[in-house]
Amino acid sequence: MKKKNIVYCTLSFLIPMLVLVIIFALSKVYPFGNNTAVVGDMKNQYAAILTYGKENFFNIHKMLYSNSLALGGNFYPVLTYYLFSPINLIALFFSNKYIPLFY
Numbered sequence: 001m002k003k004k005n006i007v008y009c010t011l012s013f014l015i016p017m018l019v020l021v022i023i024f025a026l027s028k029v030y031p032f033g034n035n036t037a038v039v040g041d042m043k044n045q046y047a048a049i050l051t052y053g054k055e056n057f058f059n060i061h062k063m064l065y066s067n068s069l070a071l072g073g074n075f076y077p078v079l080t081y082y083l084f085s086p087i088n089l090i091a092l093f094f095s096n097k098y099i100p101l102f103y
Contacts, residue, residue, distance in 0.1 A: 036101065051099055062075075064076050066078075
């Protein structure tokens with residue numbers, strides 16, 4: 001019974017990954033082409049916020065209050081919602097040009 005579960009678990013991982021690789025290859029998404037899977041909010045919102053957070057990582061005053069938000073405003077909610085994931089710290093090692101490839 002356990003061997004059967006291992007096979008099902010393995011196939012439930014491999015089949016969607018294979019489908020995703022095929023779709024990326026047909027759509028010419030990186031590494032098969034020059035496109036990215038970044039669309040919608042990811043490109044226009046998340047990438048911009050991640051870049052802003054990366055640029056102001058060591059300046060806490062710019063991280064808490066931003067003049068970039070319309071007439072200026074509290075950046076803390078945006079910071080906690082989008083940037084407090086530990087994975088986003090890896091973005092510090094990427095240039096702003098490669099942020100879409102980062103995630």
